[in-house]
Ligand SMILES: Cc1ncc(COP(=O)(O)O)c(C=O)c1O
């Protein structure tokens with residue numbers, strides 16, 4: 001579809017820009033966002049045309065910020081929406097659904113969505129090199145998809161990151177740059193590199209395009225529910241982008257006439273050890289205070305989140321809520337989901353389930369509400385977080401008697 | 412000459428002081444305020460600093476020593 005992208009627009013002052021690899025408004029330094037010509041999109045896009053599309057997030061290509069066809073991350077998205085009857089029964093919810101991004105492709109987290117869009121866009125803009133700063137899921141997604149796309153890739157990490165995490169990136173053969181110094185130093189350096197080098201830094205100069213990939217979670221949820229928006233959604237927050245974009249995606253579907261006016265309530269979920277956004281929300285203020293993260297939910301450990309302000313705003317608009325859970329509650333959340341639904345989530349999923357439990361307990365989610373919990377990453381990536389809490393195998397001798405005496409319920 | 416963009420946050424006790432003016436005098440950098448929200452109790456500024464990179468970095472250190480939280484305009488980019 002041509003002409004669907006109007007350009008970029010400043011989220012603060014509204015100033016318009018061409019759809020270039022830029023991310024900051026030159027006037028007010030506010031963040032830029034992609035602006036679409038919905039009238040153009042409306043002319044050809046229908047529910048039926050979407051349903052005929054590929055089983056990936058690219059079935060919504062007309063609502064994503066790329067001009068040509070999809071070239072990277074062709075298998076990302078369109079993950080199962082599971083009717084969680086067992087967990088629902090335990091919590092007293094009839095219509096609980098898990099959006100299961102633990103099985104996203106190729107790297108088992110929702111970051112595969114945003115990176116598929118970022119790299120497809122970067123490539124059509126002529127970039128040969130991509131980069132990101134990440135300690136986990138984002139680096140995995142960028143390194144893997146850059147390998148598939150044949151693009152040069154740089155991943156920046158703080159020195160002294162756990163060996164297992166570094167390995168998960170090295171296998172794809174990007175240049176992994178370990179920066180000496182603390183987290184703030186790495187952060188500042190990456191911002192300077194992004195402003196100097198002609199690279200597609202996915203979450204810096206390509207961020208306006210990258211972030212749009214998260215809208216696909218809203219589109220898929222609605223389509224999988226039979227073109228209905230849920231009543232309640234629970235969304236983990238790190239930078240705050242995912243929550244903000246799910247909100248945008250729902251509203252776009254209404255604007256296109258695919259669904260009724262949006263009455264969905266957003267519920268943001270953070271870990272207690274890194275909860276700047278949820279804490280500000282609970283205090284009723286719209287500016288958060290940056291924190292130094294200290295939680296097992298490393299994938300959500302962003303202490304000074306770029307979209308924190310906008311996440312608070314969207315949640316307020318929806319008349320929703322935010323909350324946080326302790327590390328123990330995160331572990332419990334992971335175990336509950338695994339033991340009721342057979343879905344092994346990473347710590348971010350534990351945060352979502354932990355906050356879901358609280359929402360039900362506090363009466364904010366009711367029995368009949370169509371509720372979707374976003375489980376955004378795979379548990380095999382954060383096994384160390386639960387290693388001590390899952391028990392041990394039963395050990396026996398290779399004798400039938402030992403089995404029958406030693407193993408509970410064997411008889 | 413290079414320009415770098417920063418997001419500054421002021422703690423309550425610093426809100427009334429003319430910090431941007433001071434930094435412009437103390438370091439060879441040009442200061443340019445592009446967005447701000449300052450109330451009696453808190454405030455933030457979007458600030459551009461233009462100069463040699465080494466001077467900009469020194470000016471940023473100077474701001475931090477005055478008790479201001481200084482971050483790249485993107486805030487945290489490590490995800
Ligand atoms: C597994 C997982 N879930 C959720 C998030 C939160 O996304 P956002 O930074 O857009 O708030 C992240 C990463 O940031 C993540 O890795």
Ligand SMILES: [Zn+2]
Pocket residue numbers: 010011012013014015025026027028029030
């Ligand atoms: Zn602006």
